[in-house]
Amino acid sequence: MSAVTHSDIALDVNGLRLEAVEGGCVLVPSLDLQIRRGEILGLVGESGSGKTLTCFGIAGLLPTGVRMTAGEIILDGQRIDNRSEKEWRAIRGGQIGMIFQDPLSSFNPVKTIGSILIESARRHQNLSKAEARALAIDILKSMHLPGSSACVDAYPHQLSGGQRQRAMIGLALINNPALLLADEPTTALDPTVQLQILALMRRKVSNSAGLMVTHDIAAAAAICDRLVVMLEGQIIEEGPTRTILSAPQHDFTRQLLAAAPIGTLTHGGGQ
Ligand SMILES: Nc1ncnc2c1ncn2[C@@H]1O[C@H](COP(=O)(O)OP(=O)(O)O)[C@@H](O)[C@H]1O
Numbered sequence: 001m002s003a004v005t006h007s008d009i010a011l012d013v014n015g016l017r018l019e020a021v022e023g024g025c026v027l028v029p030s031l032d033l034q035i036r037r038g039e040i041l042g043l044v045g046e047s048g049s050g051k052t053l054t055c056f057g058i059a060g061l062l063p064t065g066v067r068m069t070a071g072e073i074i075l076d077g078q079r080i081d082n083r084s085e086k087e088w089r090a091i092r093g094g095q096i097g098m099i100f101q102d103p104l105s106s107f108n109p110v111k112t113i114g115s116i117l118i119e120s121a122r123r124h125q126n127l128s129k130a131e132a133r134a135l136a137i138d139i140l141k142s143m144h145l146p147g148s149s150a151c152v153d154a155y156p157h158q159l160s161g162g163q164r165q166r167a168m169i170g171l172a173l174i175n176n177p178a179l180l181l182a183d184e185p186t187t188a189l190d191p192t193v194q195l196q197i198l199a200l201m202r203r204k205v206s207n208s209a210g211l212m213v214t215h216d217i218a219a220a221a222a223i224c225d226r227l228v229v230m231l232e233g234q235i236i237e238e239g240p241t242r243t244i245l246s247a248p249q250h251d252f253t254r255q256l257l258a259a260a261p262i263g264t265l266t267h268g269g270g271q
């Protein structure tokens with residue numbers, strides 16, 4: 001196995017501390033994460049353990065009630081947590097692509113899928129309208145959506161949940177991000193559609209790095225190379241997916257595995 005060099009690391013989170021503004025309650029005391037290029041890391045834990053806040057912290061999208069009070073976030077060797085809102089707008093959608101649980105509420109309902117993709121591609125790349133439209137159609141096709149006008153010119157509510165999530169992955173990847181952040185990307189979908197979407201995400205994260213945040217350890221195990229288990233804002237266990245599935249060290253991890261639907265715990269990750 002070759003040694004890990006600094007340039008292999010896409011995302012490096014050091015000592016991330018998140019506190020509630022009111023009352024100063026510590027939500028995440030000190031979190032360290034590293035994700036290599038081509039790797040998908042799964043952040044799993046029960047509801048309320050701080051997964052979404054961690055994800056939003058990495059994307060510079062903390063809600064007004066929550067503050068990052070210590071730590072640093074380094075993406076592709078550059079510190080990003082101290083950037084201005086204007087710089088963040090260039091990073092999000094550009095270097096960081098994001099997928100959320102509910103694509104219906106994340107897409108602007110009055111814009112067509114195509115126009116949302118075109119707008120993002122033109123904001124981050126130097127493309128003409130026609131070039132951006134061609135790219136949007138290519139991306140939708142690569143997500144196994146019809147590249148036809150039926151999909152490009154459809155409004156978000158006209159697609160099925162699974163189709164919308166495919167379009168959301170397309171939007172997240174259209175500018176070749178260094179990091180793909182996915183918060184509960186399949187939680188709202190039917191089990192069979194979940195598997196298709198997870199397989200698609202796995203194939204698409206090759207030059208970039210992925211962080212998948214979910215309460216569902218089976219969904220994480222299906223695509224993640226490594227898992228980090230979080231309880232009340234702290235990492236209690238981490239390791240290669242195979243190791244965690246076969247020899248979990250912590251009681252809480254064992255509970256998560258026991259609660260996963262029978263037969264779903266297979267490791268489809270890259271290692
Ligand atoms: N805007 C906020 N202000 C204060 N506390 C918050 C806010 N958002 C979330 N929290 C608290 O932070 C903790 C972690 O929330 P979250 O990251 O959403 O958990 P998860 O995604 O793991 O279910 C919860 O206890 C929640 O109550």
Ligand SMILES: [Mg+2]
Pocket residue numbers: 051052053184
């Ligand atoms: Mg959450």
